[in-house]
Amino acid sequence: MSLSAEHPLVDGRTTRSPLVRALRGDRPERTPVWFMRQAGRSLPEYRELRVSTKMLDACLDPALASEITLQPVRRHGVDAAVFFSDIVVPVLLAGVGVEIVPGRGPVIDEPIRTASDVLKLRPIEPSALDPIREAVKLTVAELGETPLIGFAGAPFTLASYLVEGGPSKDQGRARALMYSDPHAWATLLNWCADVSGEFLRAQVESGASAVQLFDSWVGSLSRRDYQRRVAPHSERAFSHLRGIADADDRTVPKIHFGLGGGEFLDVMRDIGADAIGVDWRIPLDEANRRLGGTTPLQGNIDSALLGAPWSTLRSHVDEVVDRGLAAPAHVVNLGHGVPPETDPDVLTRIVRVVHGEE
Numbered sequence: 001m002s003l004s005a006e007h008p009l010v011d012g013r014t015t016r017s018p019l020v021r022a023l024r025g026d027r028p029e030r031t032p033v034w035f036m037r038q039a040g041r042s043l044p045e046y047r048e049l050r051v052s053t054k055m056l057d058a059c060l061d062p063a064l065a066s067e068i069t070l071q072p073v074r075r076h077g078v079d080a081a082v083f084f085s086d087i088v089v090p091v092l093l094a095g096v097g098v099e100i101v102p103g104r105g106p107v108i109d110e111p112i113r114t115a116s117d118v119l120k121l122r123p124i125e126p127s128a129l130d131p132i133r134e135a136v137k138l139t140v141a142e143l144g145e146t147p148l149i150g151f152a153g154a155p156f157t158l159a160s161y162l163v164e165g166g167p168s169k170d171q172g173r174a175r176a177l178m179y180s181d182p183h184a185w186a187t188l189l190n191w192c193a194d195v196s197g198e199f200l201r202a203q204v205e206s207g208a209s210a211v212q213l214f215d216s217w218v219g220s221l222s223r224r225d226y227q228r229r230v231a232p233h234s235e236r237a238f239s240h241l242r243g244i245a246d247a248d249d250r251t252v253p254k255i256h257f258g259l260g261g262g263e264f265l266d267v268m269r270d271i272g273a274d275a276i277g278v279d280w281r282i283p284l285d286e287a288n289r290r291l292g293g294t295t296p297l298q299g300n301i302d303s304a305l306l307g308a309p310w311s312t313l314r315s316h317v318d319e320v321v322d323r324g325l326a327a328p329a330h331v332v333n334l335g336h337g338v339p340p341e342t343d344p345d346v347l348t349r350i351v352r353v354v355h356g357e358e
């Protein structure tokens with residue numbers, strides 16, 4: 001299936017953007033920068049809009065989700081918007097009871113613990129994704145030449161929430177299921193891959209110019225388990241975008257980010273990612289070495305330094321940009337999401353530094 005004629009990667013709006021060029025392996029004049037979790041609690045204008053609306057209700061209100069997505073673009077001048085939603089939205093749209101508890105994260109009404117729990121999971125109805133399509137369309141119409149990044153949670157991270165019932169320290173129960181019932185595990189991860197894959201596809205078809213798969217809990221896995229029991233399912237999530245391309249057969253760039261994934265960056269790349277998001281633990285030149293020098297990188301400012309004196313943070317940002325030069329292409333980002341207590345002016349200043357304006 002090809003992208004529609006009005007898609008920003010087809011009508012040319014975002015094709016020459018620094019983000020899309022860098023993700024396709026190029027070095028644009030301006031190094032692109034955006035921040036994971038740039039839309040959210042660090043912004044007073046976000047907190048104001050969200051006062052009377054629950055997180056997941058906000059995600060399903062197209063006008064509100066679109067406005068929140070646009071806020072950080074207006075404020076910081078970042079090179080991309082990232083769609084305001086959450087990794088558990090497709091889970092909710094597939095009929096699983098889930099809530100996002102402030103200060104904690106997603107909490108599942110009835111955790112999935114057994115093979116028969118897994119068999120009760122139903123696929124997502126295509127029409128359930130309509131509010132997502134609507135929100136993406138509204139957003140892309142406002143963004144002009146700035147690309148929108150769509151995203152989804154990777155199967156392992158989603159399955160961890162479903163099995164644990166909420167956030168957990170080392171995903172012990174989820175990893176136990178992986179060993180004790182490999183068949184139920186594989187069925188569960190395939191279900192997660194399919195809901196996330198359909199969520200990605202809805203965003204891309206409605207106008208997203210790139211996507212990112214977030215695997216936030218993958219750091220609790222060994223390389224071997226990741227390779228054997230997780231990566232094939234992440235590949236399946238990306239496979240929902242197979243065949244979606246422009247008239248010249250160029251696909252939508254795919255970023256793969258795993259927190260603590262430093263031991264298997266190559267595996268994360270080889271399942272079909274065009275660019276790899278690196279957390280703060282490995283310098284970018286080292287990540288580039290591990291990847292054989294051929295993969296565009298994204299990252300990896302340490303968010304712990306966002307509150308440091310400006311001169312300390314500034315030299316860190318300079319170092320990240322400098323080490324990123326080792327890779328074929330680089331999109332500057334943090335090593336993980338923006339912490340809620342971040343001073344937004346600091347983020348704006350980082351954008352100016354990366355753009356060579358300060």
Ligand code: CP3
Nearest residue numbers: 036037038039040084085086087102103104105214216337
């Ligand atoms: O700006 C963006 O990056 C886009 C929006 C976005 C959100 N969640 C909005 C959100 C994205 C990309 C996510 C992904 C997400 N959600 C991940 C993967 C990325 C990561 O940070 O590791 C994970 C693990 C989740 C699950 C989740 N949702 C957590 C852990 C939390 C935080 C709970 C809290 O209160 O600390 C959420 C809630 C959430 N998702 C918020 C936002 C803006 C905060 C909700 C609020 O305003 O109260």
